[in-house]
Amino acid sequence: MGRVIGFELNSQEPEKAEEFYSNVFGWEIAEAQWDYWPVTTGDSVKPGINGGIGKGPNDYPHGIRIQIEVDSIDEAVAKAKDNGAMVVREKMEFAAFYLAYLVDPVGLGIGLIQNK
Template sequence: MPTPNITPGSPCWIDLMTSDPAKAQDFYTQLFGWTYETGDEEKYGGYIVASKDGKMVAGLMKNDSQSGYPDVWSTYLRVEDINAASEAAAANGGQVYLPPMEVPEQGYMGMLGDASGAAVGLWQFGGHTGFQVHGEPGTAAWHELHTRGYDAAVKFYQDVFGWQTEVLSDTPEFRYSTLGSGDDAVAGILDASADLPEGAPSNWQVYFGVDDADATVAQALALGGQVVREAEDTPYGRLASMTDPTGAMFTIMQQPAAAAPGA
C-alpha cells in the first residue's frame, strides 16, 4: 500500500468525535480491521490513532457530554500555513471554530466553518503527515461536502485552499464539482440543498472503501449500526450510508469491478 501523495488543500486526515470511544473502537475493529494506539493523556488528551495493517488511517477522540455536538466524522485539509488559512477563511465568508493550536511534535490543527456553514478541519504537517494509506478497503476512500450553499462553497474552497475544481455535472437535478479531475480527483462538492433533512447543516461526509458493500451493511447492523441509505449501485461503485452505534454517519464504497482485458 503506497503512502498517499497529499498535496496542500487536499484531505489529509479524518477523525471521529465519539461519546463512547470503547464502543466505537470495537465497532470499527470488527467492521474495518482497525487496531489502536492511545496517546499520552497530558500531551494529547488521550487521542486514539487507528491503524489498518500497521498504517495510520484515522483518529478518535472523546466527545464530552457538555460539548453539545453530536458524534461526527470530520475531514481535515492539509495547509502549509494554518494561520494564513484561518485568516483567509474568515475573509472569504467562513468562520474560525477552533483557532490554530499546536499539537506537540505532530503539527498544528484548527477547525473552520466554510462559507456554507460546514465544519472542516485544518492540519499543518509536523511529525504527523496524514493518513498513511487511502482508497483501500477499511480506509477512507473519498471525501464529500454536502452543502446547502453550493456556489458559495465552491468559491470558498477555490479562494481559501487553492482548489482547482472541475464541474462533473451542472443540471438542476445534480450539481457536483471535484477537487482534481478524473482518476486524480480526491474530493467532491455536492449541491445537497434539496436532499439534506430539514434542520441538518451542510456537512462533510467520509466514504470508506470495502470489498463487499452488502456484507458490510449486514455486519454493521449486527454490531449496532443503523442504515441511512440502502446499498445501491452507482457509476462510482456500490454505496451505502449508515451510522455507527452512537450515531456518527459515514458511507461505504465498494469499487466497481475492473473490466477484463479486451472487454
Template structure:
C-alpha cells in the first residue's frame, strides 16, 4: 500500500502563508538550501502525520469556489471552534460550515489568505 508522505502549499506570497500557518497550527518552516522552497514541520515524528513543503505558486491562484474540488489536506485540531476563529482572524475564510461526521468528529473547510482550501477536524466520537 502506498502512503502519503508529503503535502505542498502553493503561495503567491510565501511569507504571508508561512505566518498564517505558523500562527494557526504552530507549524515551523525552514528555507531549503536550493531554490524558493520551505520545508514544513507539522509536529514530532513520534505522532501520526506528515510534513510538507511551501513554494511559490507556479500559476494563477484558483478562482472562487464554495467547496473543495482538489486534493485537500485536513488537519486534526483540539478545538474546531477556536481554530475557526483563528482562521478568520488571520485572513482566511470559511468555505464549508462545520458539520458532524457521525461517530468521528466535526469537520469544516476553509481558504487560506491565498485561496488554498484546507480542512480542519476535531475528533469527537459523539458527533452526530
C-alpha cells in the first residue's frame, strides 16, 4: 500500500511562503538547497508529515503535491499511466531515493518516491 510520506508547497515566492508557514504554524524550515526548503511539522512527541517548500517549476508553478512512497517506482508509474495518469517528470535519481511526478486523471499533482 502506498502511503503519504511528505508534501511539497510550490510557489513562485517560496521565501514568502517559508515565512508564512514558519510564523503561523511554527514549522521548522531548514536552509534552502536548489530552491527547496525542507520542512519539519512535528517532533518525537507529536509527529507530523514533513515536506518542503519549493520554487515551483514550469510544470507546477503553484500548488501542493503529496508524495507517496512506493516499493517500485517503475511499476507504480506504469500502473498510474494505465489508470489515466500523465507523467510530468520521469523518474529522477537522488542519493537516497527515486522520484517521479504525475498528474492524476482529475488533474491533481502527486509525487512518487522509492527509497533505495
